[in-house]
Amino acid sequence: MIYTVTFNPSLDYIVTVKNFQTGMVNRTVDEIIYPGGKGINVSMVLKNLGFDNTALGFMAGFTGDEICRLLEEKGVKADFIHVEKGVSRINVKLRSNEESEINGMGPAIMQEDIKKLYEKLDQLQDGDVLVLAGSIPSVMPESMYMDIMKHLEDKKLNIAVDATRDLLVNVLPYHPFLIKPNNHELGEIFGVTITDKDDVVKYAKKLQERGARNVLISMAGDGAVLVTEDGQEFRAEAPKGELKNSVGAGDSMVAGFLAGYLSTGSYAEAFKMGVCTGSASAFSEELATKAEVQALLDKCKNLF
Ligand SMILES: Nc1ncnc2c1ncn2[C@@H]1O[C@H](COP(=O)(O)OP(=O)(O)O)[C@@H](O)[C@H]1O
Numbered sequence: 001m002i003y004t005v006t007f008n009p010s011l012d013y014i015v016t017v018k019n020f021q022t023g024m025v026n027r028t029v030d031e032i033i034y035p036g037g038k039g040i041n042v043s044m045v046l047k048n049l050g051f052d053n054t055a056l057g058f059m060a061g062f063t064g065d066e067i068c069r070l071l072e073e074k075g076v077k078a079d080f081i082h083v084e085k086g087v088s089r090i091n092v093k094l095r096s097n098e099e100s101e102i103n104g105m106g107p108a109i110m111q112e113d114i115k116k117l118y119e120k121l122d123q124l125q126d127g128d129v130l131v132l133a134g135s136i137p138s139v140m141p142e143s144m145y146m147d148i149m150k151h152l153e154d155k156k157l158n159i160a161v162d163a164t165r166d167l168l169v170n171v172l173p174y175h176p177f178l179i180k181p182n183n184h185e186l187g188e189i190f191g192v193t194i195t196d197k198d199d200v201v202k203y204a205k206k207l208q209e210r211g212a213r214n215v216l217i218s219m220a221g222d223g224a225v226l227v228t229e230d231g232q233e234f235r236a237e238a239p240k241g242e243l244k245n246s247v248g249a250g251d252s253m254v255a256g257f258l259a260g261y262l263s264t265g266s267y268a269e270a271f272k273m274g275v276c277t278g279s280a281s282a283f284s285e286e287l288a289t290k291a292e293v294q295a296l297l298d299k300c301k302n303l304f
């Protein structure tokens with residue numbers, strides 16, 4: 001089975017404003033709400049690609065109820081823990097001359113809620129895939145994902161982690177199957193700015209030296225790089241197309257990579273599938289469908 005964990009789900013409120021001006025009243029010309037949060041997006045795309053999975057995590061308040069309702073409407077299996085205080089986030093994605101995001105910090109999660117999550121995770125079996133993705137509420141320790149991996153150390157799981165800074169770096173000694181920082185997040189870890197693919201490979205390998213098995217680095221419109229545990233290295237330019245909504249492109253890439261790997265056992269195929277799923281979501285208003293991904297795979301054979 002595949003499980004995703006989203007500590008900090010969201011409603012993504014995507015608004016378009018012409019010529020956004022700070023300090024002024026701005027009015028939207030388009031607005032839409034999607035369920036979001038990194039693990040949830042991975043679950044939705046895996047479902048679109050035909051991979052049964054369960055979304056785990058924490059929900060709170062009326063926004064949490066709406067996220068659950070939207071997921072049910074989409075047929076995504078979910079088993080969330082409802083926390084007592086606060087509300088799940090509404091993350092604002094502002095599209096104007098530039099894209100800006102305001103992501104909330106999320107409601108507090110109590111120790112007894114964490115205990116309930118561990119009870120669910122204790123049901124995982126050898127061979128299962130677990131995705132730990134996204135930020136955690138600001139009051140929680142940056143060791144959270146590491147603590148989960150440590151707790152599950154005796155099971156033979158493939159664990160993917162998509163997080164930033166210490167939340168990610170702390171898991172490396174526990175040998176995550178996959179990590180997927182983007183090039184900016186990779187640079188942030190080492191205190192450098194990374195733009196070219198030689199540097200991406202250099203720093204991705206440093207994360208492998210610290211324990212990561214496979215490191216997938218996304219570079220938005222500049223493509224992606226993968227370094228694998230068996231010493232292979234893959235680079236690709238991004239597929240060309242009209243950018244419609246990049247929110248969730250990274251999460252789609254994680255879902256595509258896992259789907260590709262689970263169906264073929266090949267890192268080359270997983271990489272292609274990851275890149276094309278990320279781009280198919282970027283070229284679509286909503287998250288990529290299987291047909292959109294397949295069309296891009298067919299069109300982009302020359303990129304790989
Ligand atoms: N503008 C774009 N054009 C083509 N592909 C894109 C674009 N933006 C994102 N993608 C695809 O989605 C993947 C993940 O995007 P990225 O923005 O790097 O992730 P994240 O959202 O995690 O920062 C990229 O590697 C690429 O394949």
Ligand SMILES: O=P(O)(O)OC[C@H]1O[C@](O)(COP(=O)(O)O)[C@@H](O)[C@@H]1O
Nearest residue numbers: 036037038091134135248249250251
């Ligand atoms: O948990 P974080 O890091 O605040 O990110 C949450 C946000 O990221 C998203 O999961 C999208 O992520 P990507 O664009 O990186 O794929 C949104 O749905 C959500 O609002």
